[in-house]
Amino acid sequence: MLKTFRGGIHPKDSKTLTSNCPIEIAPIPQKVIIPLRQHIGAMATPVVKRGDIVKKGQLIAQNQGFVSSNIHTSICGIVVDICDYNHGTFGKCLSVIIESNGEDEWCEGIPLERDMSALSGKDIVKIVQSLGIVGLGGATFPTHVKLQPGEVKLDTLILNGSECEPYLTADYRIMLEWAEKVAEGMKLTMKILNVKKGYIGIEDNKPEAVVEMKEAIENICKADGLNIEVVALPTKYPQGAEKMLIKVLTGREVPSGGLPTDVKVVVQNVGTVVAIYDAVAKGIPLVERVVTISGGAIKEPKNMLLRVGTTFADAVNYCGGLTSEPKKIVMGGPMMGFAQYTLDIPIAKGTSGILALTEKEVNSGTVYPCIRCGRCLEACPMGLVPSMFANLADKDAFLEAKEDYNLLDCVECGSCSYVCPSKRKIVQAVRYNKLQCVSAANKK
DSSP: OOOOOSSOBOOOOOGGGTTTOOEEEOOOOSEEEEESOOSSSBOOEEOOOTTOEEOBTOEEEEOOSSSBOOEEOSSOEEEEEEEEEEETTTEEEEEEEEEEOSOOOBOTTOSOOOOGGGOOHHHHHHHHHHTTOBOTTTTOOBHHHHTOOTTOOOOEEEEEOOOOSSSOOHHHHHHHHSHHHHHHHHHHHHHHHTOOEEEEEEETTOHHHHHHHHHHHHHHHHHHOOEEEEEEEOOOBTTTSHHHHHHHHHOOOOOTTOOGGGGTEEEEEHHHHHHHHHHHHHOOOSOEEEEEEESTTBSSOEEEEEETTOBHHHHHHHTTOBSSOOSEEEESOTTTOEEESOSOOBOOTTOOEEEEEOGGGSOOOOOOOOOOOOHHHHHOTTOOOHHHHHHHHHTTOHHHHHHHHOGGGOOOOOHHHHHOTTOOOHHHHHHHHHHHHHHHHHHO
């Protein structure tokens, strides 16, 4: 019997638009806009200036502190400006704008051939940190931070291959096409963390990925004596949330306000361990990623390997453009992504998808008062009372939401908003409450 978790929903997945589309390498964009905030933590500081000539992979912004990340250029060209520019999450962000010179040459020393067997766990962490690897599942947590849990003795690594968001198939194609890289990246990550047990969780609507990963992992386990299981999980949203994966695969429950390391576990996305492998084996910084471009308004939906800094407009044009004016443009998936008002937004390290949705695909309508039906309670995988977050946001009672209703345990999966017959904007209310809590804390 397949394992599962409480609550959750079953939205139409709409993955057939791109699930059979192999990863396509995008052309070199004429211009990239590279945000200096592409990770949780302190924004990177530019180390280039206007007029500088740069080569692909060159460091252009230095991390600021432990929870921060280096940023490298994804193209060769000239730095034409460093200014505030549109950002998919923060509205505006200081960005380095580079115009391509048509060349595609790596900067000196990249790529390289490295004897990975001679590297210690600490060596690998330094490489990951210097080459700007962050989580590619959406949270963009600097990976070197996750790989250094301090005094905590870990025993398990979980790879997230669920990709439970509708429309998105980038991770699915990674597992099909780059299974060996995923396996090697997992081996490196287990070496860093000094753990012998690993799981790869994949939803059972991706049977081909399960087969590919089992074969790749079997070869690694035989050669290196690791204990790694590839587990098919029931297709249910949000299966890919860290706390859900940990509960389902290990039976452990992350405590309220806690982290996976509190139960001796680290969770990484399959794309992240591929980036770790490329960084360690070849010295390649994180300057490109696989992105799903999909939705009813896209002429030719695709999975594309895009340079960081490529605009949404360029990405959409690589897919034949729009067939109609989209009702909504989303960065990421439709459940946890962020709506955009323009296509003049750059791809960042955490951009997993670009969706151009038609009116039929958008769950919109008139917002009505809560009818106390309890559907949001049934759907919430964290066992919270989502309707109260919206009620308290209306009253600016954010501290009550935090202290009495465990606001910070909400993973913002959107299941509550999806099932609400009154179409209340519950996730927006949660985000508003959290921002108010941060603002209040900063004033103290």
